Amino acid sequence: MARIELNGIRKSFDATEVLGGIDLTIENGDFLSLVGPSGCGKSTLLRIIAGLEPQSAGQVTIDGSIVDGIRPSARNLAMVFQSYALYPHLSAFDNMAVPLRMRRLSTVERLPLLGSLLPGRRREERIIRADIDKVAAQLEISHLLQRKxxxxxxxxxQRVAVGRAMVRQPEAFLFDEPLSNLDAKLRVHMRAELAELHRSLRSTFIYVTHDQAEAMTMSSRLAVMIGGELVQVGRPAEIYDNPRDVRVAEFVGSPKINMMPGRIRDDSRIEVFGHVLRLASSQPPGNCSIGVRSERIELGSGPFSGAVIHVENMGAEAFVHIGLNGTEARLVARVNDVRRLPDIGSHLSFNFAADAVRAFNSAGKRIDVTAEQPERIRERAVV
Amino acid sequence: MSDNVATIGGVTVRLPVPATAQRRGRLSLTPYGLVAPALTLMLIMLLGPLAGVIALSFTDYQLGAPSLSWIGLANYHEMFGDRVFWTSLRNTLVYVGIVVPGAVTTGLAIALLIQSGTSLRSLYRTIYFLPVMATLIAMAVVWEFMLHPQFGLVNGVLREIGIAGPSWLQDRSTALYALCAIGIWQAAGFNMVLFLAGLVSIPKQLYEAAEIDGAASAWARFRLVTWPLLRPVTTFVVVISGIRSFQVFDTVHVLTKGGPSKSTEVLIHSMYTEGFEFFRSGYGAALTVVFLTFILLLTLIKSRLADRGVQYA
Amino acid sequence: MTTPAKLSLWSVVRHILLVAGAVVMLLPFVWMISTASKPPSEVFSSELHLIPHQFALWENLQTAFAKANLWRFLLNGVMVTVSIFVLQVLVALPAAYALAKLRFIGRNALFALVLFGILIPPQATAIPVFLLLHKLGVLDSYAALVLPFTISVFGIFLMRQFFRNVPDDLVDAARMDGISEFGIVWRVMLPAAIPAVTAFGIFSVVAHWNDYFWPLIVLNSEHLRTPPLAVAHFRNAEAGTNYGALMAAAMVIIAPLLVAFLLAQRRFVEGIALTGIK
Structure with a gap:
């Protein structure tokens, strides 16, 4: 188990900067997901932690020791790869044995024929077998060990790859999109398994994924990376509820958050589609954008109106796509009762609560807003 | 680039690593260690000798001579003034000029015939490939006996139909052509394999499309699909055959030694005699340079045509 | 070719043409076996017959083995080709791995040198390499037969192309597992590249088993002769007098490769077709 600190990690490939100064602390026993769109540098960051890639600047610290320049295997981290990276010529058992043999056997003992004659090797092999059997039983792959x-x-x-990581009892586990090669059903199943595994191992997990749902459902903390920068770090609920950046708001959550063009008026109230919300901002007047999650859009009545363009019925819930009257804007509203869905083409009115609004300035940064009558339970943002 | 060098060996990970070690870790020497043997051998056995052969061609060096001196273009002057050189160059070109078209067309014909049906494909492929596998020297000896004027199979058959065959390898008007025949016999199967690979890679749907588009006859489909798509392979096979037949030596050396009266003298054989029988290394090197020029020329043609081939694809 | 009648007609024509061609291709082999089976009286007869009246293959083989130390020559062939192949792999694989998977200054230049090296025909460097071996004093030895071929730029090129398709994750996993870079070459890349190594092995062994030019240049001693050199010498000594035994010797020399080829045709064709890339 380990606490991993990253200080000012930068990385450039031939003049292109991939990582621009990452500071991040992963606490002992954390399940931290590095999440972001592809090309954001999250995999590079993971490879720098692993020691597979040298950083251009900055430091990686594991349990208080700086590990820069230490080769990957000596950092005592285990990694599970996207393609699993199992050695195709070795059985599942031998795949899992590789890290143990590399650590516990001398070069002479590893020699193909001669090595197996040495007494020390046989003793070690017995211990290795016991270790692997234990992990295999835990992962329920004991019957597969002899297969290629x-x-x-x-x-x-996937399980064998996780097993190979587990047998060596590493300081921390690194996962590089390990579920992306599985089909959808299995992926959901493996999410639960990995989360359970984390709870039972109580080890530090660093998990890279571009799938925000995966990150949200499994991890104890989320680090959202965009364009080589760490934009926000926090618990999944916090990130979802309280995005500090419009890119985070848009990346996290499915369906995507509804973004609408807004304006801070001279009286510091916020206006959207011609309606003034009962929200005040301390920011100077000017353009802003406001975001409202689909589950916070309330259909039925309200100052906004539009036409139903499309309805996605998922069975347990449904998403209604609305084209706002007189604008190009489209919103998605979540409906929990699928028995009462509006018809496509019909017109409806909708509204959203003031506390559902997340406002961002033109640079995309979150703006703090205050509701004008905070004592009321259901604050209506009304005319 | 990667920091895999065992800067701290088996020492525990907990120790903070001094800055110098970090540096070393980044400028890893491992890749250079991995390529060092190959690079060294390449320089000693390939690139050095290549430069050496060019340099030698401007010297009068003879194996065993105590010294050598630069004689400029004297070797080339001697060579261009030597009738034997021109004979050997002409013979080489004739050999290439006959074997390349011969082996390429037979190879293509065999490949097309094999691919045009489905039965016995692998049996035919095996049979036609046998000459490629068989040690050429051994088969040259067999050919020599087949071409034996009195007891050989070829003249025996000719006698049956009332023709008096020549004494092939001992006759200066036929010797070179006999060697060409052996060359074609040996190379056709090799070309066939390359053509077969090319034919297999032509998508089946193209033939079906051609048929739907009205290319009813096999010939029409060949003109519309096979030949254009096989063009890059063909160029490739032509150049490969050219390079290989330029190197003709084995059959010449064991069967005719360049004779009778230099009628089968070829470049590499001249180089061998000058360089390794008379030990005139400098002069042999000059012959090698001529040989190299031709090979280089062929390679250039190949890359030119290959570039054009890409546009077709 | 669309109607069944036409189809079967074409099929007949195809077989006739292919069989005719096959006869020409096989004729030297058939004639070789036929002659090797005939006693001298039948060899030196103008009457054509394939099947010997008196079967003398055994006697001819005995003569061949008695007059030339064929076992020794075959053994030489095996030793030389195997040593060349093993050394080529030992030299080429690490370099191919570095060229395919590692980033280092000079990598592109080195790869360009490899590509250039492929263009150099072996005859071109013969004189300087010969002089070098002469200076080293190793002419007329196994070393002279093997050393110049320990570097196969073509092998480096081929393996590099193959290694590029091995997933990077596999290499990284090996690094995480504690395998050194040298270890990765042999423990991870080699097992993954067995098909390519096999093809290259066939290519290399066939090329050097059949090579005549180089052994001819560097060898003097009889006991070092490789199979092609042995046949050529046998022919120079016996031609005109004992064709039966000569053909028997030729049979013995080509047999190992032909048998191996017939047993693993697909692999051999693949391996030899590699020469095409060269």
Whole structure:
């Protein structure tokens, strides 16, 4: 178990900056997801932590020791790769044994024929076998140990890859999009399994994914990366509820948050689509954008109106796409009762609560707003 | 680039690493260690000798001579003034000029015939490939006996139909052509394999599309689909055959030694005699340079045509 | 070719043409076996017959083995080709791995040198390499047969192309598992590249088993002769007198490769077709 600190990590590939100064602390026992759109530098950051890639500047500290320049295997971290990276010529057992043999056997003992004759090797092999059997039982892959990777299904390979990481009892586990090669059903199942595994191992997990749902459902903390910068770090609920940046708001949550063009008026109130919300901002007057999550849009009545363009019925819930009258804007509203869905083409009115509004300035940064009558329970943002 | 050098070996990870070690970790020497043997051998056995052969061609060096001196273009002067050189160059070009079209068209014809049906494909492929596998020297000896004027199979068959065959390899008017025949016999199967690979890579749907578009006859489909798509392969096979037949030596050396009266003298054989029988290394090197020029020329043509081929694809 | 009648007609024509071609291709082999099976009286007869009246293959083989130390020559062939192949792999694989998977200054220049090296025909460097071996005093030895071929730029190129398709994750996983870069070459890349190494091995072994030019230049001693050199010497000594034994010797020399080829045709064709890339 380990506490991992990153200080001012920068990385450039031939003059293109991929990471622009990342500071991040991953606490002991954390399940931290590095999440962001592809190309944001999250995988590079993970590889720098692993030692597979040297950083251009900054420091990686594991449990108080700076590990820069220390080779990957000596950092005592384990990694699970997107393609699983199982050695195709070795059985599942031998795949899991590789890190143990590399650590526990001398070069002579590892020699193909000669090595197996040495008494020390046989003793070590017994211990290695016991260790692997224990992990295999935990992952329920004991019956697969003699198979080659080609004879395993995607999910089974995934388990063997996790097993290979587990047997060496690393300081921390690094995951590089480990579920992206699985089909949707298995992916959801493996999410739960990995979260359970984290709870039972109580180890530090760093998990890279571009799938925000994966990150939200599994991790104890989320670090959202965009364009080589760490934009926001926090608990999943906090990130969802309280995005500090419009890019975070848009990246996290499905369907995407509804963004509307707004304006801070001279009297510091916020106006959207010609309606003045009962929200005041301390920011100087000018353009801003406001975001409202789909589940906070209340259909039925209100100052806004539009036409139903499309309805996605998911069974347990439905998403209604609304084209706002007189504008190009489209909103998505979540409806929990799928038995009462508006018809496509029909017109409806809707509203949203003032505390559902997240406002951002023109640079995309979050603006703090205050409701004008905070004592009322259901504050209506009205004319 | 990667920091895999074991800067601290097996020492525990907990120790903070001094800044110098970090530096070393980044400027890893491992890649250079991995390529060092190959690079060294390349310089000693390939690139050095290549430069050496060019340099030698301007010297009068003879193996065993105590010293050498630069004689400028004297070797080339001697060579261009030597009738044997021109004979050997002409013979080489004739050999290439016959073997390349011969082996390429037979190879293509065999490949097309094999691919035009489905039965016995692999059996035919095996049979036609046998000459490629067989040690050429051994087969040259067999050919020599087949071409034996009195007891050989070829003249025996000719006698049956009432023709008096020549004494192939001993006759200066036929010797070179006999060697060409052996060359074609040996290379056709090799070209066939390359053509077969090219044919297999042509998508089946193209033939179906051609048929729907009205290319009813096999010939029409060949003109519309096979030949254009096989063009890059063909260029490639032509150049490869050219380079290989320029190197003709084995059959010449074992069967005719360049004779009778230099009628089968070829470039590499001249180089061998001058360089390794008379040990005139400098003069042999000059012959090598001529040989290299031709190979380089062929390679240039190949890359030119290959570039154009890409546009077709 | 669209109607069944036409189809079967074409099929007949195809087989006739292919069989005719096959006869020409096989004729030297058939004639070789036929002659090797005939006693001298039948060899030196103007009457054409394939099947010997008196079967003398055994006697001819015995003569061949008695007059030339064929076992020794075959053994030389095996030793030389195997040493060349093993050394080529030892030299080429690490370099190919570095060129394919590591980033270092000079990588592109080195790869350009490799590509250039592929263009150089072996005859071109013969004189300087010969002089070098002469200076080293190793002419007329196994070393002279093997050393110049320990570097195969073509092998480096081929393996590099193959290694590029090995996923980077696999290399990274090996690094995380504690395998050194040298270890990765042998423990991870080599097992992954077995098909390519096999193809290259066939290419290399066939090329050097059949090579005549280089052994001819560097060898004097009889006991070092490789199979092609042995046949050529046998022919120079016996031609005109004992064709039966000569053909028997030729059979023995080409047999190992042909048998191996017939057993693993697909692999051999693949391996030899590599020469095409060269």
């Amino acid at each position: 990777p080609a004879q395993l299904s995607g999910g089974q390979r």
